[in-house]
Amino acid sequence: MNKGRVFLVGAGPGDPKLISVRGMEAIQRADVIVYDRLANPRLLKHRRPEAELIFVGKLPDKHILKQEEINQLLVDLALQGKIVTRLKGGDPSVFGRVGEEAELLADNNVTYDIIPGITSSIAVPAYAGIPVTHRDFTSSVAIVTGHEYPNKTYSSLNWEHLAKAIGTMVFLMGVANLEQICRELIRCGKPPEMPVALVRWGTWADQATITGTLADITEKVREANFKSPAVIIVGEVVKLREKLAWMEKKPLFGKRVLVTRARSQASELVDLIDDLGGEPVEFPVIRLQPPSGQEARQALDLALERLQEFDWIVLTSANGVEFFFRRLRELGIDVRRMGNARIAAVGPKTAEALAERGIIADILPAKYQGEGILDAIQGDLNVGQKVLLPTADLARDYLPSKLKELGLEVTEVDVYENVLTTDDGEEIIHLLQNQSIHIITFTSSSTVTNLLEALKQLGMEDPLSLLQGVEIAVIGPKTAETVLQAGLSITYTAEEATVASLVQSMIQGGGNPA
Numbered sequence: 001m002n003k004g005r006v007f008l009v010g011a012g013p014g015d016p017k018l019i020s021v022r023g024m025e026a027i028q029r030a031d032v033i034v035y036d037r038l039a040n041p042r043l044l045k046h047r048r049p050e051a052e053l054i055f056v057g058k059l060p061d062k063h064i065l066k067q068e069e070i071n072q073l074l075v076d077l078a079l080q081g082k083i084v085t086r087l088k089g090g091d092p093s094v095f096g097r098v099g100e101e102a103e104l105l106a107d108n109n110v111t112y113d114i115i116p117g118i119t120s121s122i123a124v125p126a127y128a129g130i131p132v133t134h135r136d137f138t139s140s141v142a143i144v145t146g147h148e149y150p151n152k153t154y155s156s157l158n159w160e161h162l163a164k165a166i167g168t169m170v171f172l173m174g175v176a177n178l179e180q181i182c183r184e185l186i187r188c189g190k191p192p193e194m195p196v197a198l199v200r201w202g203t204w205a206d207q208a209t210i211t212g213t214l215a216d217i218t219e220k221v222r223e224a225n226f227k228s229p230a231v232i233i234v235g236e237v238v239k240l241r242e243k244l245a246w247m248e249k250k251p252l253f254g255k256r257v258l259v260t261r262a263r264s265q266a267s268e269l270v271d272l273i274d275d276l277g278g279e280p281v282e283f284p285v286i287r288l289q290p291p292s293g294q295e296a297r298q299a300l301d302l303a304l305e306r307l308q309e310f311d312w313i314v315l316t317s318a319n320g321v322e323f324f325f326r327r328l329r330e331l332g333i334d335v336r337r338m339g340n341a342r343i344a345a346v347g348p349k350t351a352e353a354l355a356e357r358g359i360i361a362d363i364l365p366a367k368y369q370g371e372g373i374l375d376a377i378q379g380d381l382n383v384g385q386k387v388l389l390p391t392a393d394l395a396r397d398y399l400p401s402k403l404k405e406l407g408l409e410v411t412e413v414d415v416y417e418n419v420l421t422t423d424d425g426e427e428i429i430h431l432l433q434n435q436s437i438h439i440i441t442f443t444s445s446s447t448v449t450n451l452l453e454a455l456k457q458l459g460m461e462d463p464l465s466l467l468q469g470v471e472i473a474v475i476g477p478k479t480a481e482t483v484l485q486a487g488l489s490i491t492y493t494a495e496e497a498t499v500a501s502l503v504q505s506m507i508q509g510g511g512n513p514a
Contacts (some may be wrong), residue, residue: 010117138167146174
């Protein structure tokens with residue numbers, strides 16, 4: 001068997017978008033991903049579906065595997081012929097013990113790559129508004145382990161040199177030893193009033209910062225119960241934080257938002273939340289797929305085979321457009337067979353999806369929802385006309401029933417179906433149990449019912465209790481009705497049926513709560 005290969009990858013400080021392109025490629029190539037707690041779980045969603053995940057995370061007081069065992073695990077997996085990605089928080093060469101892992105790989109003639117990451121020693125202060133160098137304050141910076149002392153019988157750190165020669169000092173893994181770090185620096189000449197900042201969980205939704213001086217920071221940290229993981233910054237540059245704290249000025253800073261939309265639909269909402277300082281967490285309780293039932297597939301294909309017979313084709317969602325044209329391609333049906341059929345789109349997103357395929361909707365209502373499309377086309381309808389209505393399997397029956405009442409011949413077919421999925425559900429339950437989810441977004445009734453059902457399938461007998469205290473944001477009156485019927489309360493309601501409006505309601509602090 002051929003030997004495998006190991007990628008020793010820096011995952012960056014937490015924000016998943018701070019990983020390098022090469023690091024992302026290593027995740028996408030891996031047969032096995034070996035990761036720790038400081039690597040954002042969102043990065044794992046980019047893996048191949050069949051990739052194995054092995055958690056070797058380290059807590060301050062508990063190690064899942066000892067470092068020597070991790071080193072050997074990488075060798076063993078590679079010798080099985082697997083491509084292994086070792087995902088480590090920050091940069092693996094900055095107190096990440098990558099040297100020890102690489103040494104054993106080299107001893108066993110295993111091919112490996114070291115892929116640097118953005119180190120938390122620079123990124124975390126930057127996210128808190130503290131540049132580690134500034135020409136008005138200092139042109140030097142030292143990155144120091146805060147874990148080294150006093151665990152050894154002697155310190156290998158030259159405290160006198162650090163105190164006298166270095167402008168900014170960044171200590172990693174030093175919260176437990178903060179008091180002795182401050183004492184040593186003062187003893188070696190740093191003034192007690194020297195500014196100090198601690199940034200906890202920097203670049204994550206949980207980011208928090210506390211500032212003080214060498215003389216008082218220890219007491220402040222103790223009173224605030226400020227825990228690790230945190231980066232300690234000592235130096236005059238800390239004074240810049242009040243002016244430069246850019247991340248904390250974003251409107252959704254500190255909010256972790258659960259996105260329940262199907263992954264194929266979620267990108268716009270995820271990007272908006274991320275851009276506004278929130279941390280989106282995807283739990284796509286819905287997976288969209290072509291109809292699985294034989295009867296539904298046959299009905300769809302028969303309707304598409306006689307496409308030229310229809311006077312109207314009414315598309316009710318961007319997803320419907322996608323699956324409608326996908327099936328036409330699969331059947332080899334030329335879109336020109338739509339002939340003189342008039343095309344109606346239920347809303348702007350649906351019309352945009354049509355325009356991407358070179359088709360401009362004849363009818364686009366001012367009001368979104370079935371009532372709006374009915375009002376828009378009613379004046380152009382004639383009794384006996386044939387209407388094709390490609391929808392989802394869970395679509396409301398309002399529009400087809402009203403069209404039939406007007407004397408039209410309606411052919412309603414399912415072009416896609418909504419399927420419950422519980423992928424990555426254990427992580428979501430952990431976040432909910434720890435009250436680490438601040439907002440849940442619902443964009444359709446099926447996202448509501450599927451989330452509750454997914455939590456039940458994952459072993460939560462009372463999913464509503466798990467959601468108590470979490471703010472709820474919804475799009476549309478039907479979704480709001482489903483949320484209320486489920487026993488949940490609504491905090492934010494979008495004024496328009498768009499994700500942009502939903503996010504805006506979260507920023508403004510309410511919208512129109514139902």
